[in-house]
Amino acid sequence: MSARLIWRKSLNAFMLSLTGICTLLTVSALFFILGYLIWNGGKDLSWSFFTHLPAPVGEEGGGMANAILGTLKLLALAALFGVPVGLLGGVYLAEFGGRTVPFLVRYTADLLNGVPSIVIGIFAYALVVMPMHHFSTLAGGIALAIMVIPTVLRNTESFLRDVPRALREGSFALGANKWRMIATVVLPAASRGILTGVLLALARVAGETAPLLFTAFGNRYWSPGLMQPTSSLPVIIYTYATGPYEDWHKQAWAAGLVLLGLVLLTNITVRAFLSRGSSYERI
Amino acid sequence: MATTPNAATPSELSLNSRAWFRRIRGADEIAHLITFIAAASILLITVLLVYQLWVNSAEARAKFGWGFFATSTWDPVAGDFGALTFIYGTLVTSAVALVIAVPLGVGAAIFLAELAPPKLSASLTFVSDLLAAVPSVIYGLLGVFLLVPLMRTTIQPALKKTLGFLPLFRGPAYGIGFLTAGIVLAIMVVPFVLSVSREVLLAVPRDQREAALALGATKWESTWKVVVPAARIGIFGSVFLALARALGETMAVTMVVGNNPKISASLFSPGYSIAAVLANEFSEATGNLYLSALIELGLVLFLLTFILNGLARLLILVTTARGSGVLPS
Numbered sequence: 118m119s120a121r122l123i124w125r126k127s128l129n130a131f132m133l134s135l136t137g138i139c140t141l142l143t144v145s146a147l148f149f150i151l152g153y154l155i156w157n158g159g160k161d162l163s164w165s166f167f168t169h170l171p172a173p174v175g176e177e178g179g180g181m182a183n184a185i186l187g188t189l190k191l192l193a194l195a196a197l198f199g200v201p202v203g204l205l206g207g208v209y210l211a212e213f214g215g216r217t218v219p220f221l222v223r224y225t226a227d228l229l230n231g232v233p234s235i236v237i238g239i240f241a242y243a244l245v246v247m248p249m250h251h252f253s254t255l256a257g258g259i260a261l262a263i264m265v266i267p268t269v270l271r272n273t274e275s276f277l278r279d280v281p282r283a284l285r286e287g288s289f290a291l292g293a294n295k296w297r298m299i300a301t302v303v304l305p306a307a308s309r310g311i312l313t314g315v316l317l318a319l320a321r322v323a324g325e326t327a328p329l330l331f332t333a334f335g336n337r338y339w340s341p342g343l344m345q346p347t348s349s350l351p352v353i354i355y356t357y358a359t360g361p362y363e364d365w366h367k368q369a370w371a372a373g374l375v376l377l378g379l380v381l382l383t384n385i386t387v388r389a390f391l392s393r394g395s396s397y398e399r400i
Numbered sequence: 401m402a403t404t405p406n407a408a409t410p411s412e413l414s415l416n417s418r419a420w421f422r423r424i425r426g427a428d429e430i431a432h433l434i435t436f437i438a439a440a441s442i443l444l445i446t447v448l449l450v451y452q453l454w455v456n457s458a459e460a461r462a463k464f465g466w467g468f469f470a471t472s473t474w475d476p477v478a479g480d481f482g483a484l485t486f487i488y489g490t491l492v493t494s495a496v497a498l499v500i501a502v503p504l505g506v507g508a509a510i511f512l513a514e515l516a517p518p519k520l521s522a523s524l525t526f527v528s529d530l531l532a533a534v535p536s537v538i539y540g541l542l543g544v545f546l547l548v549p550l551m552r553t554t555i556q557p558a559l560k561k562t563l564g565f566l567p568l569f570r571g572p573a574y575g576i577g578f579l580t581a582g583i584v585l586a587i588m589v590v591p592f593v594l595s596v597s598r599e600v601l602l603a604v605p606r607d608q609r610e611a612a613l614a615l616g617a618t619k620w621e622s623t624w625k626v627v628v629p630a631a632r633i634g635i636f637g638s639v640f641l642a643l644a645r646a647l648g649e650t651m652a653v654t655m656v657v658g659n660n661p662k663i664s665a666s667l668f669s670p671g672y673s674i675a676a677v678l679a680n681e682f683s684e685a686t687g688n689l690y691l692s693a694l695i696e697l698g699l700v701l702f703l704l705t706f707i708l709n710g711l712a713r714l715l716i717l718v719t720t721a722r723g724s725g726v727l728p729s
Binding site for chain 2: 132136146154201210219229244252266326327331
């Protein structure tokens, strides 16, 4: 073998193993993060964490029941406002759209998806908090809903497009009109994929902190109704982690573990089980 | 006539859905309209977003003009605001993030697209997607309690010893600062570089690789000299996408950047970023001018990411369309 060939072959081996190391580094980050959170947060996780209000400053113990409930309420609002708009919009793009409007909507949806979440927070602040003159669960829910819409819309469209033409034509041949075809044939056929998209979008906004800082704000007590500020898991992790008390730090780790567990579990379940094959294959 | 012809209709509707379906055959138009309104509302939201940012920042725009971007004072008490330090911090932390994340992400994408068997590639991409789903406040949490002490005691002193001749790695090691924020950001954006780059690499036709291999190229040479150049534009797209993410990332940066409005050549120095100042000061802003200066910062951030994202999508669209030979609808 000539020296040149040896050089080329060793460069080949070296660079290829380097790309392998890059992959290993990237992928191991997830396991490291998860392991470190379990290590730090696991020991402070107790039953009272899920059932009690935060303890007064300086007192040990307490829980985050109000933050957990707050996050659930915010997610429910985000789903209530965001999912119908995204879903129907997706139906329009896939089933009714012409040329220009769908292109415009699609492009805008992608751009809106990339807008920093803190800017969405400012928007919701100007839209809801400023006219009402106080922070509220409603404002936080609207901020999250705005973030849910583009994802649900794009997902719904792409899954509707995957539904085979034959199904649509079959339904037309039986005399159904267009909206009945959509409501009774196409949407059920794509339901699994659409549900995947909705759950992933909700899992994403569940961990958002920035849009809630000045919309839902925070609260050390329960927040009845929708018109009062509410605590939420991501915001309380931020507050506790940057606070001065040792006990707060412990609680932040525990809350971090709960939040990460929630998000990862949703992601894994949804991606592994729901997205496997489209449901029309089973019809 | 005393009887109303419509009185029986509601019960008929619920009793006989078949008749109901027939009755509103003309409902296609209604369905069309309703879904159109839903789709158009996304345009409306975006326009309203720009409008709100523009109108609510009017006071600061009128008072400071373009000078807003050139001054570095940030004095809420005196009512004097300039964005330079925040813009600087945003750009520096994002640059650090890209310097780390791009080689790492593209390297991993090459491995996953060219070398790994499909099954392994799919499951590793799955893990990387999960990494992208980790909430940013979790990265911040790990940053504050793990990375900051590590930087202070180990990494920064080591960098100072070896690369201290560069102005970048000078000054006291606080742990917090531009470098730490950049590293946290890098870990956060790697999955984006990885998944998009992998996709555009996979879109390069198989024959290109085989032709290179048939000419006697090694696997690396075929990858680096043929496949990567063919996917170049799309990879740039992934970098822009990652940059847009990094610029707008709030929580993780806020927690480790130091929150000190200062321009410094040293990466060890604590700094501030646009998103971080919004997170810290927005809910406590007193006075209309203060609030409108903050909203103008939000407008700047919005425009930056909006342009970058638009450019990125265009580049990715161009490569995947050319690579696969079909125009995506």
